[in-house]
Amino acid sequence: MISLKEAVILSVVQGITEWFPVSSSGHLAIFQYFFDFQNLSYDIFLHFASIFAILFLFKREILKIMSFDEESLKYITLIIIGIIPAGVIGFYFSDFFENLFYDINYLGIFFILSGLVIYSTKFTNENKSTISKIDALFIGFLQVIAILPGVSRSGMTISAGLFSGLSKTTAIRFSFIMSIPLILGASVLKSKEFLLSEINLNILVISFVITFLVSIFTIKILIKIMSNDKFYLFGIYNILVGIILLIYSLI
Numbered sequence: 001m002i003s004l005k006e007a008v009i010l011s012v013v014q015g016i017t018e019w020f021p022v023s024s025s026g027h028l029a030i031f032q033y034f035f036d037f038q039n040l041s042y043d044i045f046l047h048f049a050s051i052f053a054i055l056f057l058f059k060r061e062i063l064k065i066m067s068f069d070e071e072s073l074k075y076i077t078l079i080i081i082g083i084i085p086a087g088v089i090g091f092y093f094s095d096f097f098e099n100l101f102y103d104i105n106y107l108g109i110f111f112i113l114s115g116l117v118i119y120s121t122k123f124t125n126e127n128k129s130t131i132s133k134i135d136a137l138f139i140g141f142l143q144v145i146a147i148l149p150g151v152s153r154s155g156m157t158i159s160a161g162l163f164s165g166l167s168k169t170t171a172i173r174f175s176f177i178m179s180i181p182l183i184l185g186a187s188v189l190k191s192k193e194f195l196l197s198e199i200n201l202n203i204l205v206i207s208f209v210i211t212f213l214v215s216i217f218t219i220k221i222l223i224k225i226m227s228n229d230k231f232y233l234f235g236i237y238n239i240l241v242g243i244i245l246l247i248y249s250l251i
Helices: 004-017 024-035 040-057 059-065 070-100 104-123 133-145 153-163 168-189 191-196 201-227 233-250
Strands: none
Touching (some): 040 059, 040 168, 059 168, 070 168, 104 133, 104 153
């Protein structure tokens, strides 16, 4: 059973790491490892809470997409193209990837992998603000890597957008909006496990509020960091975390 202290810590970790390109699932796995608390359904719940921050901050864009005019239908098509690769792989191989979350060695290796990809964005140049179907497919395939523990979903999708030459604003907007159906889908798939869990209702309410508020704060900071061309620095952080985990596993 998770305590209030653990719930607060995990909620803050989720709110920060879901949107910073540092892997929320990887950080939750690390903290749960040291708390000796393993509950994937609780992870999914925290991810679900994070989505409400996107719905709040990008409500105008989302409402525009839901107008279903010609422009919004094109954008919806791009989102579908982007989520298909990760959706298919995640659906068929979710059990395999879930088992990797409990191995510190895998976490360390994949954190380093994520860091190398993100750091590489330092050498990209933005030259367009419109996403093509090829761009969306490339972003989708790079997002598949984020199924691995320690690999950041936002890190992979934003990096893919930057590799494609998209502007920072376009890349981050597409990454965040595309996360909505993916996380909602994962929440639905794991809803049975969550309903059968014995986590106190008060804990869940507190976790939801904290995750929501911290997520809003984090997203605003990330947008500012990207505008200052410092996104690649998250790559260094990921690499360092990976190295520390690998060293810890050898001690």
